Amino acid sequence: MAQIRKGGKKKVPAISTASLPDVVFMLLFFFMAATSMKEVTYMVTMRMPEATELQKLEKKSLVRYVYIGAPKPEFQKRFGTSTRIQLDDAFADVSQLEDYVVRERSAMKEEEQNLLTICIKADKDTKMGVITDVKQALRRAYALKINYAALKRTNVYY
Amino acid sequence: MGKREVQEINASSMADIAFLLLIFFLVTTTMSVDSGLSRQLPPPLPPDMEKPNVEIKERNIFVVLINSQNQLLVQGELLDIKQLKTKAKEFIKNEANSVNLPEILPVEVTFEGGITETVMTTKNHIISLQNDVGTQYQKYIEVQNELVAAYNEIRNEYSTNRFGSTYAALSEENKKAVQDIYPQKISEAEPKKYGGNK
Numbered sequence: 001m002a003q004i005r006k007g008g009k010k011k012v013p014a015i016s017t018a019s020l021p022d023v024v025f026m027l028l029f030f031f032m033a034a035t036s037m038k039e040v041t042y043m044v045t046m047r048m049p050e051a052t053e054l055q056k057l058e059k060k061s062l063v064r065y066v067y068i069g070a071p072k073p074e075f076q077k078r079f080g081t082s083t084r085i086q087l088d089d090a091f092a093d094v095s096q097l098e099d100y101v102v103r104e105r106s107a108m109k110e111e112e113q114n115l116l117t118i119c120i121k122a123d124k125d126t127k128m129g130v131i132t133d134v135k136q137a138l139r140r141a142y143a144l145k146i147n148y149a150a151l152k153r154t155n156v157y158y
Numbered sequence: 159m160g161k162r163e164v165q166e167i168n169a170s171s172m173a174d175i176a177f178l179l180l181i182f183f184l185v186t187t188t189m190s191v192d193s194g195l196s197r198q199l200p201p202p203l204p205p206d207m208e209k210p211n212v213e214i215k216e217r218n219i220f221v222v223l224i225n226s227q228n229q230l231l232v233q234g235e236l237l238d239i240k241q242l243k244t245k246a247k248e249f250i251k252n253e254a255n256s257v258n259l260p261e262i263l264p265v266e267v268t269f270e271g272g273i274t275e276t277v278m279t280t281k282n283h284i285i286s287l288q289n290d291v292g293t294q295y296q297k298y299i300e301v302q303n304e305l306v307a308a309y310n311e312i313r314n315e316y317s318t319n320r321f322g323s324t325y326a327a328l329s330e331e332n333k334k335a336v337q338d339i340y341p342q343k344i345s346e347a348e349p350k351k352y353g354g355n356k
Contacts, residue, residue, distance in 0.1 A: 017170070017173070020173045021169065021172040021173045021176055024173055024176040024177055024180055025176050027180055028176055028179050028180045028183065031180065031183035031184055031187055032183055034187060035183050035186060035187045049295060049296040049299040049300070050296075050299075051194075051195060051299055051300070051302075051303035052303060052307060053195065053303050053306040053307050053310055054193040054194060054195065055193060055194070055195070055196050056191050056192070056193045057191065057192045057193060057194070063192070117196075119192060119194065120194075122295050123295065124294070124295055124296035124299070125294060125295065125296065126294075126295040127291065127292055127293070127294070127295070128224075128289045128290065128291060128292070128293040128294070128295060128298055129291035129292065131295060131298070132289070132291070135199060135346070138199060139199050139200065139201065139202040140202050142201070142202070143199075144198055144199040144200070144201060145196070145198060145199075146196070146197050146198075146199060147192075147194040147195065147196045147197070148194045148195045148197065148299055148302070149192055149193070149194040150193070150194045150195060150299055150303075152193070
């Protein structure tokens with residue numbers, strides 16, 4: 001690959017590209033390790049609220065998400081524009097939440113079942129009435145560990 | 159030599175393959191780890207049971223109300239969210255041992271190495287957060303955030319005074335001890351209607 005050509009004319013030797021695959025592979029492995037595939041397609045628009053005292057959600061396998069927000073434009077014809085709840089890949093009603101939690105929990109390993117965390121990802125303009133309904137449903141399903149998803153606030157508040 | 163040499167496989171396309179994969183992973187990567195405010199909900203009440211009448215002394219409760227216009231009523235007075243943290247810290251610590259702020263009671267805590275000590279603290283205090291059906295979620299999170307910030311600052315101050323390091327740098331046992339001294343007690347009450355919906 002990287003041999004100096006022995007032609008009649010003296011040419012500038014080509015830069016060796018032999019290590020290029022190595023470099024690229026290194027980058028590749030980095031991104032492979034850092035990747036977490038997006039599991040669901042959001043059907044609701046969510047602009048996260050902002051906060052400063054955030055805690056990271058440690059183990060992805062212990063977390064289930066509840067998405068709350070107005071349906072995206074392509075769904076508005078069928079589902080309207082008022083706030084809806086999305087579980088996995090479908091719109092759901094608050095009454096389905098309890099079943100969902102129970103189902104998800106029974107699918108988990110037994111020793112991890114009490115570590116189940118529900119992450120509430122809600123649009124910042126959501127009315128608290130909806131959130132409260134969700135919270136009450138979670139309480140009934142004994143999913144007591146919850147997390148309000150929020151973004152890190154960059155500008156200082158005071 | 160008589161031996162025939164095995165022809166070398168051309169590896170120059172390896173870079174292309176790797177690039178292809180790299181670009182795929184670049185596109186699908188979502189780096190951000192989810193983060194948020196963690197809370198613990200109270201267990202549900204059995205449906206046939208009356209609400210238990212837990213008696214809490216008035217001085218031990220710190221009431222924060224948020225109405226449908228996103229205004230705050232803290233301990234009966236209108237307050238700006240910027241002052242909430244200071245107010246909450248004052249309440250949780252009760253340094254002056256005021257009769258209007260929560261009572262200071264002894265608490266036994268175990269520090270690192272099994273050292274047990276009795277510390278005077280406001281262990282029975284409760285922050286009651288109540289919101290309206292029409293409250294905006296962002297406001298609710300902001301208020302929660304301020305309350306958590308108040309706790310974090312208090313714990314940090316205590317750790318700096320006692321151990322000379324921040325709360326985050328403490329050992330697990332000491333963290334637990336500081337948590338026992340200043341337990342996070344934010345109660346999220348059930349919603350009541352205070353004003354008309356917007």
